[in-house]
Amino acid sequence: MGRISMPQGKGSQLHNRRDYEKIGKAIPDNIQSYRTYQNVTIVDKDIRAAYKEIFGNVLQEYNKRQKRADRRIDDYYEHILKSKNGEKPFYEDVIQWGSMEDFRADPRLREKAKECLVEYARTFEARNPNLKLIGAYVHMDEASPHLHLDYIPVASGYKTGLQARNSLDKAMKQMGYVPVKESRINNATKLWKEHERAYFGELCRSKGLKVEAERKARGSLSVDEYKEAKSNMLDGLKENKKALINEIADKNKTAYELLCKIKQQQRELNSTKKQLEDIKEQIEKYKQQKDTAEKELNDVLEQIAFYKGDKSIALMSDFTLLMADDKHVQLPAIQKQIEELQRKYDQLKKQPPQIKTIEKVVEVKKEVKVPVEVPVEVKKEVLVYKEINVDYKSLHHKLANIMWRIYDKLLQHDDLHAAFNSAKIKDDVEYNDIAIAATESDDIIRGIDQQIKRNAKSR
Known part of the structure; x- marks a missing residue:
């Protein structure tokens, strides 16, 4: 819906005629030159010639x-x-329907507006006989189509001086626009403009354009109309104020809720940051404790690995590598050999028939004093038994020696001593069993050796 407007123009014929290039001036930015061909010039008169035409006869008589x-x-x-009386050589009004937003929304309205403006200009003098047109220009090359009307107001009937003169106020009044209570804001020209806007509005409606209702000013209203309009306006303002207050309250509530959420999230963020800082501090403490423990352990290991004397034992953190008699001895390897010898020893300990026979022969010999022939196979078994037993005892004593030397060194550090005891290296039950078995085997070997020597002497 477009509004009818009719402001007073500047009265620049250079602008109205688009004569910028003729005098070497740049075309203003608001003019769309590619649309200038759509402009319509309805009236275009030289102002001096127009003055001679209008006032020539009366001036001659005067x-x-x-x-x-x-x-x-x-x-x-x-x-x-x-x-110095304030007259202007000519007056200009600019009339148009709608605004640039209306034409942007529907560019097809430009042609309808153009049609209305052209028809309005062509009927202007018929409605306004005291306003002589010297220029009527429809501009289509700007944001909104509009009409520039340049006219000379002519009043007649003067008893002295010129009988016809340039007088805007008297020309309006002679056309019937006489205000009831004339004032600066309520004058003949104002009444004339209201009439012309109303006429142009009806013309636009007839061409299919929607026209916004005319806005009345206080000067054209009666007292009762003014009071009613004022009351309606105040009621509308109150409703708008109430709606705005409610809207602001809702927005304030929403803003407050958002602010509370932001503060809560900020508190949670600060708490998370503090927890993170605490965790970082704990990690740093753990790192320091770890570094301290590693340093202390390395110091202990160095003290164990390097001690005075020609012989040394290098104790590693996992106790898997030892150094004895200037040679590397691996505990797992020794343990494996011990287990293998233990297995063979257990088999011999079961006393196969040959060994049992030897024991009986020894017992009989003690009582009868008769030489006993020992079979060759039994001698071989006995030799194997001795060899296994000797190797087993040698390895076992060697391991025991190593263990005791390690244990003696571990006594210097309480923590490692406790770890060593927990591993049951010192009081190993298997070690005691092996030691007892070794003692028993020595008695058997000594008895067999003595019997063999007796047999040899008797022969």
């Missing part, structure tokens, strides 16, 4: 009546330019 040369007026146009 000069004839003047007896003094200094009272004569040679050129009425120049006379108006020099006048």
